[in-house]
Amino acid sequence: xxxxxxxxxxxxxxxKKLAVKNFxxxxxxxxxxxLDQSRRSLQAELDSCLAEQKKKAALIGGLMKEGRxxxxxxxxxxxxxxxxxxxxxxxxxxxxxxELESLLVLLPNIPCDxxxxxxxxxxxxxxxxxxxxxxxxxxxxxxxxxAKKFDIIDFDLGVKLTGAGFPVYKGKxxxxxxxxxxxxxxxxxxxxxxxxxxxxxxxxxxxxxTGQLPDKEGQMYHANLDNFYLVPTAEVPVTNIYRDVILGNxxxxxxxxxxxxxxxxxxxxxxxxxxxxxxLHQFDKVEIVRIEKPEDSYAALDDMIAHVEAxxxxxxxxxxxxxxxxxxxxxxxxxxxDFEVYSAAQGRWLEISSVSNFESYQANRLxxxxxxxxxxxxxxxxxxxxxxxxxxxxxxxxENNQKDGRIWIPEALRPYTGFDYID
RNA sequence: GGUGAGAUGGGUGAGUGGCUGAAACCACCAGUUUGCUAAACUGACGUACGGGAUUACCGUACCGGGGGUUCGAAUCCCCCUCUCACCGCCA
Numbered sequence: 001x002x003x004x005x006x007x008x009x010x011x012x013x014x015x016k017k018l019a020v021k022n023f024x025x026x027x028x029x030x031x032x033x034x035l036d037q038s039r040r041s042l043q044a045e046l047d048s049c050l051a052e053q054k055k056k057a058a059l060i061g062g063l064m065k066e067g068r069x070x071x072x073x074x075x076x077x078x079x080x081x082x083x084x085x086x087x088x089x090x091x092x093x094x095x096x097x098x099e100l101e102s103l104l105v106l107l108p109n110i111p112c113d114x115x116x117x118x119x120x121x122x123x124x125x126x127x128x129x130x131x132x133x134x135x136x137x138x139x140x141x142x143x144x145x146x147a148k149k150f151d152i153i154d155f156d157l158g159v160k161l162t163g164a165g166f167p168v169y170k171g172k173x174x175x176x177x178x179x180x181x182x183x184x185x186x187x188x189x190x191x192x193x194x195x196x197x198x199x200x201x202x203x204x205x206x207x208x209x210t211g212q213l214p215d216k217e218g219q220m221y222h223a224n225l226d227n228f229y230l231v232p233t234a235e236v237p238v239t240n241i242y243r244d245v246i247l248g249n250x251x252x253x254x255x256x257x258x259x260x261x262x263x264x265x266x267x268x269x270x271x272x273x274x275x276x277x278x279x280l281h282q283f284d285k286v287e288i289v290r291i292e293k294p295e296d297s298y299a300a301l302d303d304m305i306a307h308v309e310a311x312x313x314x315x316x317x318x319x320x321x322x323x324x325x326x327x328x329x330x331x332x333x334x335x336x337x338d339f340e341v342y343s344a345a346q347g348r349w350l351e352i353s354s355v356s357n358f359e360s361y362q363a364n365r366l367x368x369x370x371x372x373x374x375x376x377x378x379x380x381x382x383x384x385x386x387x388x389x390x391x392x393x394x395x396x397x398x399e400n401n402q403k404d405g406r407i408w409i410p411e412a413l414r415p416y417t418g419f420d421y422i423d
Numbered sequence: 424g425g426u427g428a429g430a431u432g433g434g435u436g437a438g439u440g441g442c443u444g445a446a447a448c449c450a451c452c453a454g455u456u457u458g459c460u461a462a463a464c465u466g467a468c469g470u471a472c473g474g475g476a477u478u479a480c481c482g483u484a485c486c487g488g489g490g491g492u493u494c495g496a497a498u499c500c501c502c503c504u505c506u507c508a509c510c511g512c513c514a
Contacts, residue, residue, distance in 0.1 A: 043473050047483040054483090057495045061441045076494045083494085246470085248451090367470095374478085375452095377470085 001364040002107050003379070004036055017110040020117050020326035028103055035100040042093040049086040053079055105215075108331045109361035112298075115335050118325025124338070128321040130313055133342050134400050140345045143398040144276030146407065147173065150422050153394075155276070165266070165274075165281035172422045176397075176409075177284060179416035180390050181259050184286040184311065188387055191307055193257035193288055198237035200260050201228040206240040209366045211332045221263045230263035234287035235384045239362065242291055246377060247370035253300065254291035257387070259284065277391035278350065285389040290382070293370065294360070297381035301357045304385050305337055308353050311387055314412045317396050318342040320349065334359040341392065345399035350392035355385030 007014055011029045018025040056079050063072040116125050147153035152173025158166040169177050189195050207213035207229050212220060221230040231237055238258050247254070262285050266274075273279065288307070292300045305321065312319045324336045339353035360379035363369070370380050401408045407422040414420055 040473065043483080047473065050484085051482060054495085058441065060494050072494080079494045376478095 001104055001361065002110065003360070003364055004032075004104075007032055008036055014107075014110060018108065020111045020115055021108055021329060022119065022327045023108055025107060028106060032100060032103050032107075035096055035103070038096050039093065039100060042089060042096060046086060046089040046093055049082060049089060053082040053086060056082070109334050109358065111326050111329060112334045112357070112359070114323065115329065116323060116325045117327075119327040120325075121328050123325040124322040124328055125325070126320050127323050127337070128309075129319065130309070131316055131318045133318045134344055136344050136399075136402070140399070140402060142276065142345045143343070143395040146398045146402060147276070150407065152176070152422060153277070163281070165279070167277070167280065172417070172419060175417055175419075176394065176422075177390060179413055179418075180388075180393065181284060181286060183413055183416045184387055185257060185259055187311055187314075188257035188286065188288055188307075191255075193255040196238055196241070196256050196258040198231075198234060198241075198258055198260065200231050200237075200263075202231055202237050202240065203228060206236055206243070209240045209243045210236050210362060211365060212236060215331070218267050219265050221265060231260055232264050233262050233285065233386075234258040234260040235289060238287065238289045239366065239382055239384065242368045242380075242382075243366045245368055247291070247368075247380065249371050249373055251370065252291070252293055253296070254289075256289045257286060258289075259286045261285075262389075277395040280391055283389065283391045285386055287384060288387045289384045291368065292381045292383065293372070294378070294381050297357055297359065297383060300381075300383055301335070301337075301355065304355050304383060304387075308339055308355055308385055308387050312339060312341065312352070314410070315393065315397070316410045317393070317400060318344075319352075330356070332356075332358055332361050334361065339386075339388075341396040343392070343396040343399050345402070346395075350396060352388050352392045352396075353386040356383060358382045358384075 002014065007029055011033060015025045015029055056075050060072050060075055060079075063069075063075070116123065118124065141149065144153075144155065147155070150172070152169065152171055154168045154170055155164075157168040158164075161168065185195055201223060204213060204227060207220065212229070212232065216232075220232055222228075223230070237260070238256050241256070242254070261282055263282055264280075266279060266281060277283075288304060290300050290304065309319075309321065319339055319341050322338045322340065324338055329336050333356040336354055336356040338351050339355070340349040340351050342348075343350050359381050362382045363379040366382070368380050368382065369377050372378050397410070398407055401410070405423065409417050409420055409422070
C-alpha cells in the first residue's frame with residue numbers, strides 16, 4: 001500500500017510514476033485525496049464530540065454522590081443527545097474510511113527511477129549476460145525426455161498420485177533436488193542469511209500482509225476447513241515474521257533464507273510453455289528475504305543481485321539478468337530484476353529468480369517499522385529474491401549438460417550430489 | 424476428539440462499573456556514581472489517527488476480535504478467534 005502522506009503531498013508524482021506501470025491513477029488518486037480530506041474533518045468533529053461526552057459523563061458520579069439528582073439527570077439527557085450525534089459521525093467516518101481503504105489497495109507500488117518504460121516482456125532490458133551457451137548435437141533431448149530416459153523424474157506418476165504439475169523425483173533425480181537445496185542454503189547462510197524453516201501453510205493475516213490476499217486469492221491452494229493457505233513462496237511466511245514489528249535502529253540488516261516447497265494453482269496457464277518442469281503446481285525454492293532501512297535498501301538490492309549471480313555462475317548455466325519494464329513488473333514491486341537461464345534443448349530462456357525491492361509498500365501493509373536515530377517510527381523496506389527456484393535450474397542443467405549419453409553434474413554441486421553424472 | 428482454564432503494555436502480572444491509558448516488578452533507553460565490569464541511584468519509557476505555533480502541547484481510540492447493556496466498561500452480557508493444561512490418538 002502507498003502511504004496517504006505521499007498521496008496527499010505529492011499526487012502528481014504518484015500519477016506520473018504509475019504511468020510507467022501503464023496504470024492510470026489520476027481518478028483514483030483524486031478520489032482518495034477527497035476521502036482523506038473528509039476522513040480528517042469527520043475525525044476532528046467526532047473527537048470533539050466524544051471529548052464533550054466524556055467530560056460530562058464523568059460529572060454524573062460526583063453529582064449523584066452529593067445528592068444533586070436533578071442536575072445529574074439533566075446532564076444524562078445532554079450526554080444522550082451527544083451520543084446520538086457521535087454515533088452518527090462514527091458511522092459516517094467508518095463508511096468513509098472503508099471506501100478509502102478499498103481504493104488504496106487498488107494502487108500498485110510506484111516504480112523507482114531505474115525502471116524502464118514498456119508494455120510487456122519484450123521491453124525488459126538485458127543488463128548482463130554470462131556463461132557460454134553450449135553447442136548441443138542434433139540428437140539433444142528436451143529435459144522431459146531426458147527425465148524419462150534416465151528415470152529420474154516421473155510426471156505420469158505424479159498425475160496418478162495428485163495431478164498434472166506434481167512430478168515425482170526418483171533416484172538421482174531426487175538426490176539432485178536435495179543437493180541443490182542444500183547447496184543454495186549453504187551459500188546463503190555463508191553470506192550471512194539466517195536459515196529459517198517456516199510453516200508451509202499460513203493464515204489469512206499473513207496472506208494479506210505480503211499482498212497475496214485479497215487480490216491473488218485464486219492462485220493459492222486453500223485448506224478451507226481450517227482457513228489456511230499453502231504458501232506460493234517462502235516470502236509469505238518469512239516476511240510475515242516481521243508483521244506488526246517495530247525494529248530498533250540497530251537491528252539491521254535483517255537477512256533470512258528459507259527453503260520451502262511452493263504451491264501455485266497457476267489457474268489459467270496451459271499449453272506448450274508449461275511442459276515438463278517449466279511450470280509446476282508444486283516446486284522447491286530457496287528464498288532470501290531482507291529488511292532494511294530505506295537509505296540502505298538499494299545497496300542491499302545490488303548485494304542480492306550479485307549474490308544470486310554468483311550462484312548461477314557457479315552452476316555454469318548460461319544466464320542473463322533483466323531489469324523488468326514497468327509493464328512487466330509485479331503489482332507490489334518498486335524494481336525487479338529477473339534471472340533467466342538458457343535451456344539449450346528447448347532453445348528458451350527460463351526464469352529462475354526474481355529479485356525485488358518493495359521499498360515501503362509491503363511494510364505499510366505489514367506494519368513493519370523501525371525507530372530511526374531520532375527515535376521516530378518509520379516504515380522499513382523489504383526485499384526478496386529466489387536463490388534459487390529449482391525446477392528450471394534442473395531443466396537447464398539436464399539439457400545443457402547432456403553429453404556422451406550422460407548428464408554431467410557441475411563441479412560445485414558434486415560434493416552435494418555424491419555423483420558426477422547421471423546415466 | 425473429550426474436559427477445563429485463560430487472552431491486560433517488550434516480559435511477568437495487578438486490576439469486577441467512574442479517581443485506570445492502565446499498579447508493581449523485570450527488561451530496554453538516557454543520566455549520576457565508579458579504575459574496568461557489575462551494582463546502586465535518578466529520569467524517561469506503548470501504538471495509531473487527528474488538531475496545532477508541526478521536536479514542547481492538546482484531543483480521540485485501543486486491555487485478543489466483533490456486537491450489546493449503561494450517563495459511564497479492561498471490569499457486566501452475547502458471539503467469534505486464538506492459546507495453554509490434562510486425557511485420548513499419534514510422526
